[in-house]
Amino acid sequence: MPKEVNRRDFIKLAAVAASVVTVGQVLPLQPKQAMAASSAPNPAVTLPVGAVSDTSDVLLRMQQELIQALKKPVEQRHWRMVLDLNKCVGCSACTIACVSENKLPPGVVYRPVLDEEIGTYPNVTRRFTPRPCFQCDHPPCVPVCPVNATWKQADGVVVVDYNLCIGCRYCLVACPYHARTSDFGANYCQNTAEAAGIIVGQQKADDYEKMPNFEYGKKWPRKKYTSPIGNARKCHFCLHRVANGMLPACVTTCIGRATYFGDTNDPDSLVSELVSRPDAIRLKEELGTEPSVYYLV
Ligand code: SF4
Numbered sequence: 001m002p003k004e005v006n007r008r009d010f011i012k013l014a015a016v017a018a019s020v021v022t023v024g025q026v027l028p029l030q031p032k033q034a035m036a037a038s039s040a041p042n043p044a045v046t047l048p049v050g051a052v053s054d055t056s057d058v059l060l061r062m063q064q065e066l067i068q069a070l071k072k073p074v075e076q077r078h079w080r081m082v083l084d085l086n087k088c089v090g091c092s093a094c095t096i097a098c099v100s101e102n103k104l105p106p107g108v109v110y111r112p113v114l115d116e117e118i119g120t121y122p123n124v125t126r127r128f129t130p131r132p133c134f135q136c137d138h139p140p141c142v143p144v145c146p147v148n149a150t151w152k153q154a155d156g157v158v159v160v161d162y163n164l165c166i167g168c169r170y171c172l173v174a175c176p177y178h179a180r181t182s183d184f185g186a187n188y189c190q191n192t193a194e195a196a197g198i199i200v201g202q203q204k205a206d207d208y209e210k211m212p213n214f215e216y217g218k219k220w221p222r223k224k225y226t227s228p229i230g231n232a233r234k235c236h237f238c239l240h241r242v243a244n245g246m247l248p249a250c251v252t253t254c255i256g257r258a259t260y261f262g263d264t265n266d267p268d269s270l271v272s273e274l275v276s277r278p279d280a281i282r283l284k285e286e287l288g289t290e291p292s293v294y295y296l297v
Protein backbone atom coordinates (compact mmCIF):
# COMPACT_ATOMS: atom_id res chain seq x y z
CA MET A 1 0.00 0.00 0.00
CA PRO A 2 1.29 3.51 -0.70
CA LYS A 3 2.46 5.27 2.44
CA GLU A 4 0.19 8.07 3.54
CA VAL A 5 1.83 11.45 4.05
CA ASN A 6 0.04 12.92 7.02
CA ARG A 7 0.10 16.64 7.85
CA ARG A 8 2.62 16.40 10.68
CA ASP A 9 5.03 14.23 8.69
CA PHE A 10 4.59 16.49 5.71
CA ILE A 11 5.64 19.63 7.57
CA LYS A 12 8.64 17.95 9.21
CA LEU A 13 9.86 16.19 6.10
CA ALA A 14 9.15 19.05 3.72
CA ALA A 15 11.40 21.27 5.81
CA VAL A 16 14.19 18.71 5.46
CA ALA A 17 13.58 18.14 1.78
CA ALA A 18 13.42 21.84 1.06
CA SER A 19 16.89 22.19 2.50
CA VAL A 20 18.39 19.64 0.11
CA VAL A 21 16.33 20.21 -3.03
CA THR A 22 16.67 23.46 -4.90
CA VAL A 23 14.72 24.43 -7.96
CA GLY A 24 17.24 26.96 -9.15
CA GLN A 25 16.37 29.94 -11.28
CA VAL A 26 13.53 28.96 -13.57
CA LEU A 27 12.13 31.52 -15.92
CA PRO A 28 8.34 31.78 -16.02
CA LEU A 29 7.22 30.29 -19.33
CA GLN A 30 3.95 29.11 -20.79
CA PRO A 31 3.67 25.29 -20.78
CA LYS A 32 4.22 24.85 -24.52
CA GLN A 33 7.14 27.25 -24.36
CA ALA A 34 8.40 25.23 -21.45
CA MET A 35 8.31 22.09 -23.56
CA ALA A 36 10.35 23.96 -26.16
CA ALA A 37 12.77 25.13 -23.47
CA SER A 38 13.28 21.62 -22.22
CA SER A 39 13.61 20.44 -25.80
CA ALA A 40 16.12 22.94 -27.12
CA PRO A 41 19.85 22.23 -27.01
CA ASN A 42 21.22 23.97 -23.96
CA PRO A 43 25.01 24.33 -24.22
CA ALA A 44 24.98 27.04 -21.54
CA VAL A 45 24.39 24.52 -18.76
CA THR A 46 27.63 23.35 -17.16
CA LEU A 47 28.66 21.35 -14.12
CA PRO A 48 29.96 23.08 -10.99
CA VAL A 49 33.69 23.80 -11.06
CA GLY A 50 35.66 20.78 -9.95
CA ALA A 51 32.85 18.30 -10.57
CA VAL A 52 33.29 17.66 -14.29
CA SER A 53 35.95 15.00 -14.13
CA ASP A 54 34.71 13.36 -10.94
CA THR A 55 32.31 10.61 -11.91
CA SER A 56 33.00 8.41 -8.89
CA ASP A 57 29.50 9.15 -7.58
CA VAL A 58 26.71 8.04 -9.85
CA LEU A 59 24.93 11.35 -9.27
CA LEU A 60 27.84 13.25 -10.80
CA ARG A 61 28.05 10.84 -13.71
CA MET A 62 24.32 11.16 -14.38
CA GLN A 63 24.44 14.93 -14.17
CA GLN A 64 27.36 15.06 -16.58
CA GLU A 65 25.50 12.80 -19.00
CA LEU A 66 22.36 14.91 -18.62
CA ILE A 67 24.27 18.03 -19.62
CA GLN A 68 25.69 16.24 -22.66
CA ALA A 69 22.19 15.14 -23.63
CA LEU A 70 20.83 18.68 -23.37
CA LYS A 71 23.25 19.74 -26.10
CA LYS A 72 21.43 17.50 -28.58
CA PRO A 73 18.16 18.27 -30.36
CA VAL A 74 15.18 16.97 -28.42
CA GLU A 75 14.36 14.19 -30.89
CA GLN A 76 17.82 12.73 -30.33
CA ARG A 77 17.34 12.01 -26.63
CA HIS A 78 14.98 9.80 -24.65
CA TRP A 79 14.76 10.29 -20.90
CA ARG A 80 14.34 7.13 -18.91
CA MET A 81 14.41 6.18 -15.25
CA VAL A 82 15.71 3.01 -13.63
CA LEU A 83 14.76 1.94 -10.11
CA ASP A 84 16.89 -0.63 -8.30
CA LEU A 85 14.55 -2.51 -5.98
CA ASN A 86 17.53 -4.13 -4.29
CA LYS A 87 18.74 -0.74 -3.14
CA CYS A 88 15.48 0.99 -2.23
CA VAL A 89 15.18 1.09 1.58
CA GLY A 90 11.63 2.45 1.64
CA CYS A 91 12.58 5.72 3.33
CA SER A 92 10.22 7.75 1.08
CA ALA A 93 12.73 10.59 0.83
CA CYS A 94 11.97 10.63 -2.90
CA THR A 95 8.25 10.97 -2.25
CA ILE A 96 8.77 13.93 0.05
CA ALA A 97 11.39 15.54 -2.20
CA CYS A 98 8.84 15.40 -5.00
CA VAL A 99 6.08 16.81 -2.77
CA SER A 100 8.42 19.65 -1.81
CA GLU A 101 9.74 20.30 -5.31
CA ASN A 102 6.32 20.38 -6.94
CA LYS A 103 4.41 21.73 -3.92
CA LEU A 104 1.99 18.84 -4.06
CA PRO A 105 -1.21 19.16 -2.00
CA PRO A 106 -2.92 16.39 -0.02
CA GLY A 107 -4.07 13.59 -2.27
CA VAL A 108 -1.57 14.38 -5.01
CA VAL A 109 1.50 12.17 -4.90
CA TYR A 110 3.61 11.74 -8.02
CA ARG A 111 5.94 9.14 -6.61
CA PRO A 112 4.53 6.88 -3.91
CA VAL A 113 6.70 4.05 -2.60
CA LEU A 114 4.63 0.89 -2.44
CA ASP A 115 5.38 -1.17 0.66
CA GLU A 116 4.66 -4.89 0.49
CA GLU A 117 5.33 -7.80 2.80
CA ILE A 118 6.20 -10.89 0.82
CA GLY A 119 6.74 -14.51 1.82
CA THR A 120 5.18 -16.67 4.53
CA TYR A 121 5.91 -16.23 8.22
CA PRO A 122 8.60 -16.63 9.51
CA ASN A 123 10.29 -16.32 6.11
CA VAL A 124 9.04 -12.87 5.22
CA THR A 125 10.63 -9.76 3.84
CA ARG A 126 9.49 -6.35 2.66
CA ARG A 127 9.67 -4.99 -0.84
CA PHE A 128 9.62 -1.27 -1.59
CA THR A 129 8.59 -0.16 -5.06
CA PRO A 130 8.77 3.52 -6.00
CA ARG A 131 6.08 4.20 -8.62
CA PRO A 132 6.43 7.40 -10.66
CA CYS A 133 4.61 7.98 -13.96
CA PHE A 134 6.20 5.54 -16.40
CA GLN A 135 6.22 8.05 -19.31
CA CYS A 136 4.89 5.28 -21.57
CA ASP A 137 5.90 5.29 -25.22
CA HIS A 138 2.32 4.20 -25.99
CA PRO A 139 0.46 6.04 -23.22
CA PRO A 140 -3.23 5.06 -22.86
CA CYS A 141 -3.78 8.31 -20.95
CA VAL A 142 -3.17 10.46 -24.04
CA PRO A 143 -5.81 9.47 -26.65
CA VAL A 144 -8.67 9.61 -24.12
CA CYS A 145 -8.17 13.31 -23.40
CA PRO A 146 -11.08 15.17 -25.02
CA VAL A 147 -9.21 18.48 -25.22
CA ASN A 148 -5.69 17.31 -26.18
CA ALA A 149 -4.32 18.60 -22.91
CA THR A 150 -1.83 15.77 -22.57
CA TRP A 151 0.72 14.39 -25.01
CA LYS A 152 4.07 12.70 -25.31
CA GLN A 153 7.05 14.92 -26.03
CA ALA A 154 9.85 13.98 -28.41
CA ASP A 155 12.14 13.42 -25.41
CA GLY A 156 9.81 10.71 -24.11
CA VAL A 157 8.06 12.60 -21.32
CA VAL A 158 4.25 12.66 -21.18
CA VAL A 159 3.14 16.15 -20.18
CA VAL A 160 -0.09 17.89 -19.12
CA ASP A 161 -0.97 21.44 -20.17
CA TYR A 162 -2.71 22.80 -17.06
CA ASN A 163 -4.17 25.64 -19.08
CA LEU A 164 -6.03 23.20 -21.34
CA CYS A 165 -6.97 20.46 -18.86
CA ILE A 166 -10.64 20.56 -17.88
CA GLY A 167 -10.28 18.04 -15.06
CA CYS A 168 -12.56 15.39 -16.55
CA ARG A 169 -10.28 12.65 -15.18
CA TYR A 170 -10.58 10.35 -18.20
CA CYS A 171 -6.81 10.02 -18.15
CA LEU A 172 -6.84 8.91 -14.52
CA VAL A 173 -9.08 6.02 -15.45
CA ALA A 174 -7.11 5.14 -18.58
CA CYS A 175 -3.72 4.87 -16.84
CA PRO A 176 -3.11 1.23 -15.96
CA TYR A 177 -0.50 2.22 -13.38
CA HIS A 178 -2.63 4.70 -11.40
CA ALA A 179 0.06 7.32 -11.96
CA ARG A 180 -2.29 10.31 -12.27
CA THR A 181 -4.19 12.08 -9.52
CA SER A 182 -6.59 15.00 -9.36
CA ASP A 183 -5.82 18.23 -7.57
CA PHE A 184 -8.96 19.14 -5.63
CA GLY A 185 -7.41 22.28 -4.16
CA ALA A 186 -6.82 20.98 -0.64
CA ASN A 187 -4.10 22.24 1.66
CA TYR A 188 -2.48 20.39 4.52
CA CYS A 189 -3.05 23.24 6.97
CA GLN A 190 -6.61 24.15 6.13
CA ASN A 191 -9.11 24.16 8.97
CA THR A 192 -6.51 23.28 11.57
CA ALA A 193 -6.10 24.99 14.91
CA GLU A 194 -3.19 27.34 15.54
CA ALA A 195 -0.19 25.20 16.33
CA ALA A 196 2.59 27.65 16.94
CA GLY A 197 5.76 25.97 18.09
CA ILE A 198 5.39 22.85 16.01
CA ILE A 199 8.35 23.09 13.65
CA VAL A 200 7.45 26.41 12.02
CA GLY A 201 3.99 27.26 13.34
CA GLN A 202 0.79 27.23 11.31
CA GLN A 203 1.25 30.61 9.68
CA LYS A 204 4.63 29.66 8.27
CA ALA A 205 3.26 26.31 7.20
CA ASP A 206 0.42 28.09 5.41
CA ASP A 207 2.93 30.33 3.69
CA TYR A 208 4.88 27.28 2.59
CA GLU A 209 1.81 25.71 1.04
CA LYS A 210 0.94 28.86 -0.87
CA MET A 211 4.35 29.02 -2.52
CA PRO A 212 4.17 28.57 -6.29
CA ASN A 213 5.55 25.53 -8.02
CA PHE A 214 7.55 25.67 -11.25
CA GLU A 215 6.28 22.69 -13.17
CA TYR A 216 6.88 22.86 -16.93
CA GLY A 217 9.01 25.97 -16.39
CA LYS A 218 6.09 28.18 -15.41
CA LYS A 219 5.26 29.79 -12.09
CA TRP A 220 2.02 28.30 -10.77
CA PRO A 221 0.78 30.21 -7.69
CA ARG A 222 -1.53 28.18 -5.48
CA LYS A 223 -4.75 30.18 -5.68
CA LYS A 224 -8.39 29.14 -5.59
CA TYR A 225 -9.86 28.37 -9.04
CA THR A 226 -6.42 28.65 -10.60
CA SER A 227 -4.53 25.84 -12.34
CA PRO A 228 -3.25 23.34 -11.44
CA ILE A 229 -6.14 23.20 -8.95
CA GLY A 230 -8.84 21.18 -10.69
CA ASN A 231 -6.40 19.53 -13.10
CA ALA A 232 -4.97 16.07 -13.56
CA ARG A 233 -1.42 15.94 -12.23
CA LYS A 234 1.41 13.49 -12.62
CA CYS A 235 5.16 13.04 -12.53
CA HIS A 236 6.98 14.74 -15.40
CA PHE A 237 10.54 13.68 -14.55
CA CYS A 238 11.02 17.23 -13.14
CA LEU A 239 11.34 18.68 -16.64
CA HIS A 240 11.81 22.17 -15.18
CA ARG A 241 14.93 20.97 -13.37
CA VAL A 242 16.20 18.83 -16.23
CA ALA A 243 15.99 21.79 -18.65
CA ASN A 244 18.33 23.62 -16.27
CA GLY A 245 20.87 20.82 -16.01
CA MET A 246 19.59 19.32 -12.75
CA LEU A 247 18.54 15.76 -12.14
CA PRO A 248 14.95 15.10 -10.99
CA ALA A 249 14.45 15.80 -7.28
CA CYS A 250 13.75 12.14 -6.50
CA VAL A 251 17.08 11.13 -8.02
CA THR A 252 19.23 13.55 -6.04
CA THR A 253 17.39 12.78 -2.80
CA CYS A 254 17.48 8.98 -2.99
CA ILE A 255 19.65 7.94 -0.04
CA GLY A 256 20.02 4.40 -1.36
CA ARG A 257 21.20 5.59 -4.79
CA ALA A 258 18.40 3.39 -6.08
CA THR A 259 17.10 5.85 -8.68
CA TYR A 260 18.83 6.47 -11.99
CA PHE A 261 17.94 8.90 -14.74
CA GLY A 262 19.34 9.69 -18.14
CA ASP A 263 19.23 9.51 -21.92
CA THR A 264 19.02 6.02 -23.39
CA ASN A 265 19.74 7.41 -26.85
CA ASP A 266 23.28 7.80 -25.52
CA PRO A 267 24.62 4.23 -25.66
CA ASP A 268 27.35 5.08 -23.15
CA SER A 269 25.03 6.50 -20.50
CA LEU A 270 24.53 4.82 -17.14
CA VAL A 271 20.84 4.24 -17.80
CA SER A 272 21.60 2.61 -21.17
CA GLU A 273 23.92 0.27 -19.31
CA LEU A 274 21.27 -0.51 -16.70
CA VAL A 275 18.27 -1.09 -18.99
CA SER A 276 20.27 -3.67 -20.93
CA ARG A 277 20.90 -5.77 -17.82
CA PRO A 278 19.09 -9.13 -17.69
CA ASP A 279 17.42 -8.19 -14.42
CA ALA A 280 15.83 -5.04 -15.87
CA ILE A 281 12.07 -5.38 -16.19
CA ARG A 282 9.07 -3.14 -16.89
CA LEU A 283 5.66 -3.46 -15.30
CA LYS A 284 2.69 -4.85 -17.24
CA GLU A 285 4.71 -5.35 -20.44
CA GLU A 286 1.78 -7.34 -21.80
CA LEU A 287 -0.25 -4.13 -22.17
CA GLY A 288 2.10 -2.78 -24.83
CA THR A 289 2.44 0.58 -23.09
CA GLU A 290 6.25 0.51 -23.40
CA PRO A 291 7.08 2.25 -20.11
CA SER A 292 10.20 4.45 -19.94
CA VAL A 293 10.75 3.34 -16.35
CA TYR A 294 12.61 0.11 -15.64
CA TYR A 295 13.08 -1.85 -12.43
CA LEU A 296 16.17 -3.83 -11.47
CA VAL A 297 14.89 -6.86 -9.57
S1 SF4 B 1 2.11 5.64 -16.46
FE1 SF4 B 1 -0.03 6.25 -16.78
S2 SF4 B 1 0.00 8.50 -16.73
FE2 SF4 B 1 2.11 7.83 -17.05
S3 SF4 B 1 2.34 7.84 -19.31
FE3 SF4 B 1 1.79 5.73 -18.70
S4 SF4 B 1 -0.45 5.69 -18.92
FE4 SF4 B 1 0.14 7.88 -18.89
Ligand code: SF4
Nearest residue numbers: 145165166168169171
Ligand atom coordinates in the same frame (compact mmCIF):
# COMPACT_ATOMS: atom_id res chain seq x y z
S1 SF4 C 1 -8.29 15.34 -16.72
FE1 SF4 C 1 -7.25 16.86 -18.01
S2 SF4 C 1 -5.54 15.79 -18.98
FE2 SF4 C 1 -6.92 14.23 -18.12
S3 SF4 C 1 -8.24 13.67 -19.84
FE3 SF4 C 1 -9.29 15.27 -18.69
S4 SF4 C 1 -8.70 17.16 -19.67
FE4 SF4 C 1 -7.25 15.62 -20.38
